[in-house]
Amino acid sequence: MDNRSEVREFLTSRRAKISPEQAGLPVAGQRRVPGLRRSEVAALAGMSVEYYAKLERGHLAGVSAGVLDALARALHLNDAERAHLLRLAHEANGSNAILRRRRPKQPAARPGLQWMLDAITTPAIIGNDRSDLLAANHLARAMYCDVYAHPTRPPNFARSPSSTAPPAASTPTGNWPPT
Template sequence: MDNREEVREFLTSRRAKITPEQAGLPAGSRRRVPGLRRSEVAALADVSVEYYAKLERGNLAGVSPAVLEAVARALRLDDAERAHLLNLAQAADGSDALTRPRRRAAPWKAHRSLQWVLDAITAGPAFVRNGRMDLLATNQLARAFYDDIYATAGNQANLARFQFLDPAARRFYPDWDQAADVAVAILRTEAGRNPHDKDLHDLVGELSTRSDEFRTRWGAHNVRHHGTGTKRFHHHTVGDLTLAYEGLEMAAAPGLTLTVYTAEPGSPHEEGLRLLASWAATQNLGSPAERSAD
């Protein structure tokens, strides 16, 4: 992905989201574009208009951390957006060269002890995913929970492909638009963190070509941290489920996230997970040995 283009579009999209009132500035009556003017952002960041214009043209190489922080404050970036800006600056400097993949990485598989951990979680779906939203390892309940994804080979066990290319996703996610926003924000965040990931490039290209919904969202340049919250689902066997989730970054495998879904104790949704576990026990969903590697 072209770093200068990514920087340019990210900064201009963030500037367009801020109203003068939010920035404590007079609105005026002759604004031809939404959001703040470049000169206003420059003043808020305490840099010259010419210097900020250079940044917004996509040139972050050599920009000091202090200036990046000032721009982040001026644009009122949240934690995820600030981290994304810093990742873009790191890529512009070439300081990510040591961690840059030279070729496609070999497929990652869970080591046996991690699969044991997943299988020890029996009350809710638990799975490991990467920043491309590939499902890399699951417990039996997660395999049953995401049965629609595995049912179609074209999904390639990828949550984003399922979200945008599989009609079953509209049923599985009652709040489809919200889920779609989250999926694209996760991919956009990963693109900033790992801009040289060839598989990610291919995935974004495929989804942009095949889905107008994805292409529009990708152009918005929204990013987010996806660590905790509540989601609604509709499973084809057990019906509606409202589940809380926690996403835990894996220290032993940077870039991977362990996510666990749970239901409120004593709720109908907890009973729904029990029914899902009973259904999973009757299905041929693959043994733990088939879902892990040494």
Template sequence: MSTQNSDDVREFLTSRRAKVRPEQVDLPGGPNRRVPGLRRSEVAMLASVSVEYYARLERGNLNGVSEAVLNAIATALQLDEAERQHLFDLARAANASTARRPRSSSRPATIRPGLQLMLDAVTGGPALIRNGRMDILATNLLARALHAEAYSTLRERPVNLARFAFLHRENAERFYPDWDLAADMIVAILRAEAGRDPHGRDMQDLIGELCTRSEEFRIKWGDHNVRRHVTGVKRFLHPVVGDLEFLFEGTELPDQPGWSLNVYMAEPGTPTADALRILASWEATREQEEDTADQNAHSASTARAAG
């Protein structure tokens, strides 16, 4: 078990315990309590384990913990589905081989032709595939148009929405009408991915970069919130068509751990539906102009080489 894993376990369990009020679990509260939320002894009682054993877990030691105990702790702390999965991911990492495990290096993302065809078949709204570190791996035309600000702002490929949100705050605040809510969601997704793949080199490097360069990220990362984002309403402000409001649906790709297919849909007859038609035409024209410019540049380069 690594020191990092132990720290993550301790901080996650401590932060979740602080969020549960005694009255939520039918325990007496009162003004004289010295800790926010539940006491360790109360969590131990609710989970039917000894205080000493729970204290060991909260110190960051999940070695040998059983699935039944993890479920009991998750229930006592009223963890939601994403938080429960995160606790199990932390335990899985803690119970991996005690030998020092090298940091895994992510292979370049390769999108199967079938996945790209599926995205391109979605013409009624933006559709994209992203990984757990918030890299956009593949898009349809409308998703490229929707995220035009991020593509033009960032030089690195694939475009990373976490870097865009925290390291280019002024541009991101124009794109996300509620930047703080969007930023919380991004950090919660990153935290869940870090628990799922604690040895991922690219993830560790990204978190280190964001913590170093963004105080806002560092604060939000320290909250240890995790979340699965699979449905809801998304709002954006696009520089060409203005306000956009989508119904959002997301699903994980079962054969690609950490990859998520996200689709944004506009309700028929809404201003967003009208705006998407304009956006599709704008993006198609823009991409055609870029292709023409690239072809002209290539032809000029070939002519110079031949001369």
């Protein structure tokens, strides 16, 4: 299989795997084919429909890394699929310029969740299964200030020395007997 047909097959199969709901697009009426339309992928990637159609026909020569990154985001490619797309572009281009390593994406909460946290009058946080602190209201940021101590690293409870309990809760108060 030549490079152009492999690119065509890869992009069309990935476009067919994503539903409009997964892409955050409104669903209107019946669709003739599964997945997203070319125009929807182009809009999500920030490019013209004509340019995306050219890419989907297998013309990846000269495509920039930024365009490939936008396309990978629009198609919800995982790391292996993204690497495959970069390899296909490299084969079409004959250059190592596109094969640069992607910076890991810093986890973040959606703006609506942050707005909701800010409305809560007690300390509130949102985390993930890797102990990353995705969002917090101002009271939680004050309570867990040690988690935010390193400005170059994302806040993570596993890296913080005293993250098992808030500082006020770790020291006994009053005349309570020790347990």
